Amino acid sequence: MRDRTQGRRNRITMDLLIDFLSRLLTQFQSPSLAFLIGGIALAAAGSKLQIPDAIYKFCVFMLLMRIGLEGGMEIRDANLGEMLLPAAIAVVLGCAIVIVGRYTLAALPGVRTEDGIATAGLFGAVSASTLAAAIVMLEEQDVFYEAWVPALYPFMDIPALIVAILLANIHLARQKGGERERVRPAAIIAESLRGSALSALLLGLVLGLLTRPERVFEGFYDPLFRGFLSILMLTMGIEAWNRLNELRRVAHWYVVYSAIAPLAHGLIAFGLGYIAHVLTGFSPGGVILLAVIAGSSSDISGPPTLRAAIPSANPSAYIGSSTSVGTPVAIAVGIPLYIALAEAVFGL
Amino acid sequence: MRDRTQGRRNRITMDLLIDFLSRLLTQFQSPSLAFLIGGIALAAAGSKLQIPDAIYKFCVFMLLMRIGLEGGMEIRDANLGEMLLPAAIAVVLGCAIVIVGRYTLAALPGVRTEDGIATAGLFGAVSASTLAAAIVMLEEQDVFYEAWVPALYPFMDIPALIVAILLANIHLARQKGGERERVRPAAIIAESLRGSALSALLLGLVLGLLTRPERVFEGFYDPLFRGFLSILMLTMGIEAWNRLNELRRVAHWYVVYSAIAPLAHGLIAFGLGYIAHVLTGFSPGGVILLAVIAGSSSDISGPPTLRAAIPSANPSAYIGSSTSVGTPVAIAVGIPLYIALAEAVFGL
Amino acid sequence: MRDRTQGRRNRITMDLLIDFLSRLLTQFQSPSLAFLIGGIALAAAGSKLQIPDAIYKFCVFMLLMRIGLEGGMEIRDANLGEMLLPAAIAVVLGCAIVIVGRYTLAALPGVRTEDGIATAGLFGAVSASTLAAAIVMLEEQDVFYEAWVPALYPFMDIPALIVAILLANIHLARQKGGERERVRPAAIIAESLRGSALSALLLGLVLGLLTRPERVFEGFYDPLFRGFLSILMLTMGIEAWNRLNELRRVAHWYVVYSAIAPLAHGLIAFGLGYIAHVLTGFSPGGVILLAVIAGSSSDISGPPTLRAAIPSANPSAYIGSSTSVGTPVAIAVGIPLYIALAEAVFGL
Amino acid sequence: MSHYKATKVVIITEKLILAKVTKLIEAAGATGYTITPAGGMGSRGVRSTNRAAVIDEFSNVKIEVITGDKQAANRIADEVAEQFFENYSGITYLEEVEILRPHKF
Amino acid sequence: MSHYKATKVVIITEKLILAKVTKLIEAAGATGYTITPAGGMGSRGVRSTNRAAVIDEFSNVKIEVITGDKQAANRIADEVAEQFFENYSGITYLEEVEILRPHKF
Amino acid sequence: MSHYKATKVVIITEKLILAKVTKLIEAAGATGYTITPAGGMGSRGVRSTNRAAVIDEFSNVKIEVITGDKQAANRIADEVAEQFFENYSGITYLEEVEILRPHKF
Numbered sequence A, B, C: 001m002r003d004r005t006q007g008r009r010n011r012i013t014m015d016l017l018i019d020f021l022s023r024l025l026t027q028f029q030s031p032s033l034a035f036l037i038g039g040i041a042l043a044a045a046g047s048k049l050q051i052p053d054a055i056y057k058f059c060v061f062m063l064l065m066r067i068g069l070e071g072g073m074e075i076r077d078a079n080l081g082e083m084l085l086p087a088a089i090a091v092v093l094g095c096a097i098v099i100v101g102r103y104t105l106a107a108l109p110g111v112r113t114e115d116g117i118a119t120a121g122l123f124g125a126v127s128a129s130t131l132a133a134a135i136v137m138l139e140e141q142d143v144f145y146e147a148w149v150p151a152l153y154p155f156m157d158i159p160a161l162i163v164a165i166l167l168a169n170i171h172l173a174r175q176k177g178g179e180r181e182r183v184r185p186a187a188i189i190a191e192s193l194r195g196s197a198l199s200a201l202l203l204g205l206v207l208g209l210l211t212r213p214e215r216v217f218e219g220f221y222d223p224l225f226r227g228f229l230s231i232l233m234l235t236m237g238i239e240a241w242n243r244l245n246e247l248r249r250v251a252h253w254y255v256v257y258s259a260i261a262p263l264a265h266g267l268i269a270f271g272l273g274y275i276a277h278v279l280t281g282f283s284p285g286g287v288i289l290l291a292v293i294a295g296s297s298s299d300i301s302g303p304p305t306l307r308a309a310i311p312s313a314n315p316s317a318y319i320g321s322s323t324s325v326g327t328p329v330a331i332a333v334g335i336p337l338y339i340a341l342a343e344a345v346f347g348l
Numbered sequence D, E, F: 001m002s003h004y005k006a007t008k009v010v011i012i013t014e015k016l017i018l019a020k021v022t023k024l025i026e027a028a029g030a031t032g033y034t035i036t037p038a039g040g041m042g043s044r045g046v047r048s049t050n051r052a053a054v055i056d057e058f059s060n061v062k063i064e065v066i067t068g069d070k071q072a073a074n075r076i077a078d079e080v081a082e083q084f085f086e087n088y089s090g091i092t093y094l095e096e097v098e099i100l101r102p103h104k105f
């Protein structure tokens, strides 16, 4: 009797797993992933193809402005009360990822504590390109999410960076035996909001909220979104490969952390998102995006912030980890994984 | 009896005014203005968001090529005789603005005559971005204008620059007591037409006139117009703020002039355009654009021309005036004003 | 009796010629040609209009990615066996053009043999912008061609460059009386494929073949194709004029060769393509594109390859020839000629 | 015109700290400086210009300061090295130059 | 190879007058010059590179001329300063350099 | 800090051969180099920056190498000139500089 139940259970688990794996597989046909992998392959083959710097910056601007505008326009008649719980989760996750990451990394052999803190900081922070890729993939499959979800970005990004800088200062003060430098969170918040990525996102949000940008959104920012994302993915792929040799100079444990952390963070966020789904009706698409945000690691605005605030940390370690391993894993494995998981869990 | 008439008149005036103000208010929802103000706000907040130089230049090219192509295609079967009177008004206005401006500015305390001449020259000349913003706002509201109206641009721009250079040479010759340098208008005209802005506009006109660019116009230049304008507005806003501190080094009277002159010029042009409307049937949309052209102050091609031709004039004065005050006023106040006025006058 | 037949024949020939010329004439209304000529005219007039370097590079990327993606998507269910004969023709033509060109040029007075070899090499190689212009013109007229035809590009380009480098080394070895340097074709092939142009084309092909980029293709790469081509044509026109004075420093015979060679190569390729049409049903559109590829001369990736591999050849000679004369002739005369010829021959 | 000796301080470092370095330069009393974009290779690896600078702030800049006051030049070079080059990549060196208008520097 | 003394004239000024300056340089008999983009700060305020140069011609360029003829070098520096630096922002200075192939300069 | 004499080798040549030149520099034992984009005019005509570089590899770069070893500096200059300047456009020259931390170069 017990054996039969066990057998049936196994079979059901098996079915679910196969179902899940086949869903995962179809996710890999997305052109976003293809451009990312194409970029890696080109760079690995020594191709001279380069996306000009001005075009790359323009792509980032276009994507964030588009995400912001849409958010702003739809937030107009949204119930922002719903945003409270997910925003709180985002803040908590951002802080927790950095704290856990700091002690995990510092415990690994060959990892200097400052470098570990900075790396954990980037993995707590958020990648705009990963978020944009997830948005396109959700739209391709007509998965609904609340318009304010992309606006969770700063709620996770900024706390993560602040915590990282704080931990670094505590550590350095302890090391030098002297007094620790004052960290002024307000200054870091202001500095973050002034960065080009968050500036574009917030400008879009405000314009979407207060003005009537429907025509320029529908005629320009929205239709070009997918195309500029493909170019950004290509650039991130090329960059991932080019930064790989920085990783060769640091401990191998960074690679291990960077490959596992995005998925661990994403899955934890998925779980917390699921709780929000049960409690407040947070949409399945929102749960996926929350997981993507948590699983992503900052590659544009985080590094300069940390380089300026934790100068003694070695950028080869944290940039290599985030750009060369973290982002490709977060995009190529993470996004398909969360979508497939949501299909299995929510029956999308 | 007289009192009642007076009262009724007052009431009608009042109604008209309220009507006008409410129309003016709705104009402010245009995303073009929003992006301009957004740019100012970002720069004021110290944001690091920057539009790459190559993208900015590309935006300007796209807008002028699009304006030129449309003009060229529609001019094919236009009655160009109609253009004569407005073109003459444009030439006269361009010269008059500079001459009046020169004496107005020179009479103000703390203004060096050369600097005043150069400033008046820029306010007589034309801003391509302001013109593009007006075109989009007219299209948003389906206001008709003759296709050749944007081609009035050089008819006001070039005479204004020539007069400014002429006045400067006369002044400098008088100052030095020596002979004045020869001004060769033909050389200045050629130089102006060779500038990147007018070159793009003219190339578009010629291509629109002589070839069949309908498909590339409808599939590329036209649909992207609105979007690239939004980016240009953002850039102009950022630039306006960044140039403000140049104004701090010069007399405050520049600010006063730059805030009043655009509207004064625009309203005078509106009046002259109205006369052309009565005499030759010049369209209300054309009257608006004529006012916009007159009210705009050159910010791309004018400054280098004047810097080269009037080297002793202080660029902080004239560029600060035009870019930081003139252009924002011309776009944010001028355009809505002329449209609202046309609605009141022509009952659009 | 004989006279009457002769007369009738003459009349038919005459009719065909008039028909052909009138078809040729309508080809000239294409905006692609207009932008090319516009660029030449602007540069000749001393205009300061410039397309920023980043935008130019982006245009090239967009065009080649679009050509590649479409090719890749349609190749999926193509019969690639059909490609064999045209590909073989492409290889043979690429080699033959260089060999014949080398001896032709070396026989002309004032031409150094190395310079002649490098020039012939560029004319054997392929111009991506010319190919893109032809594709747009065929689409404008709804002329069908097999999706794999643009992929013939590397089959002519790479052999031509290899043969040129080989001939140069043989010549230099003979000159120095010493041993000739080893040419490693594999290295040259790898180097060519790594160039930015072929990299983009191949990446597009692979992505089109293996993933599902339909939406990004239809929403971005395809609709923007025509527009970016117009900007590329403008740039090539400006460049053609700017490089003209390099030609002034070398023998006039380069101009003669560069004006005749593109058409000669194109017509020979048309003939060979016609044979493939008869033998294997190669489409008329394919025949036109084959002629365009053969008639085009490399202007982006060929020059650096030759400069690196044949350092003693004078770049003024070969770049001037290809960019200033070869490309304009290939686009403005060649493409219309082959289309008109195909209309006459195949009755499109 | 007669010519005068002056000193040029050259600093090649990360763009990220440009603002801090120019502040230091201004504080040292220099009348101006010139900035050029730069890439390079040094003990901390290669820094490229041109290609998509995903992290723009990490490319190099070259800052040149001309001053008639040799002491100030030394001070700038020493202070920049001390304050920044432990943690940021960078080099600094001095050159002798000849200027025309000593009041300008 | 043996080395020879030569002089390098450096001119940092507004892009707007680049053509005029290079004409002056060529007229002075120099065999060449090198141009690099530059930003900077001086008595006439800050000039940035990189960000959208709405008025492109106002950013700086750095022009370097190497010549074996010290007189020509002095002449170039003096004339540029005289002709342009009253109205345009700019500085000029000279450096001693060592060249390899004196016929080139 | 005390200062030390060192030599700066400057090479201005075509971007196309940048990789080969830096390889030669590294082989000569230099600890680093700095690269700036450049345009210019010389015996082989004008090379522009900025405008659409249809053939990008033909614009110029300026490469600067600082080394405490005067012999190495001479060797770099001589070898670059010998190996490349017959066929590629370019110049090279040396300058004396003063460095702060001799172990770095």
Ligand SMILES: Nc1ncnc2c1ncn2[C@@H]1O[C@H](COP(=O)(O)O)[C@@H](O)[C@H]1O
Pocket: D012, D013, D038, D039, D040, D041, D042, D043, D044, D045, D046, D047, D060, D088, D089, D090, D091, F030, F031, F032, F033, F034, F035, F064, F065, F066, F067, F104, F105
């Ligand atoms: N020996 C050198 N010669 C010229 N430039 C150097 C040298 N060493 C370092 N640099 C420049 O200084 C930057 C920082 O050097 P480093 O701190 O050693 O990585 C490098 O990226 C180069 O641009």
Ligand SMILES: Nc1ncnc2c1ncn2[C@@H]1O[C@H](COP(=O)(O)O)[C@@H](O)[C@H]1O
Pocket: D030, D031, D032, D033, D034, D035, D064, D065, D066, D067, D104, D105, E012, E013, E038, E039, E040, E041, E042, E043, E044, E045, E046, E047, E060, E088, E089, E090, E091
């Ligand atoms: N002391 C200095 N050191 C280095 N560069 C300077 C100095 N003074 C001026 N410059 C450069 O020369 C340009 C014009 O200077 P000015 O005419 O003083 O505004 C500035 O933008 C700087 O690039």
Ligand SMILES: Nc1ncnc2c1ncn2[C@@H]1O[C@H](COP(=O)(O)O)[C@@H](O)[C@H]1O
Pocket: E030, E031, E032, E033, E034, E035, E064, E065, E066, E067, E104, E105, F012, F013, F038, F039, F040, F041, F042, F043, F044, F045, F046, F047, F060, F088, F089, F090, F091
């Ligand atoms: N006399 C010179 N002064 C400064 N730079 C020069 C000089 N001659 C040549 N150059 C630079 O070196 C490059 C190559 O010179 P060339 O090989 O003579 O064409 C030129 O494009 C200039 O950038």
Ligand code: NA
Pocket: A122, A123, A124, A125, A126, A127, A265, A293, A294, A295, A296, A297, A298
């Ligand atoms: Na994260």
Ligand code: NA
Pocket: B122, B123, B124, B125, B126, B127, B265, B293, B294, B295, B296, B297, B298
């Ligand atoms: Na005006």
Ligand code: NA
Pocket: C122, C123, C124, C125, C126, C127, C265, C293, C294, C295, C296, C297, C298
């Ligand atoms: Na060919």
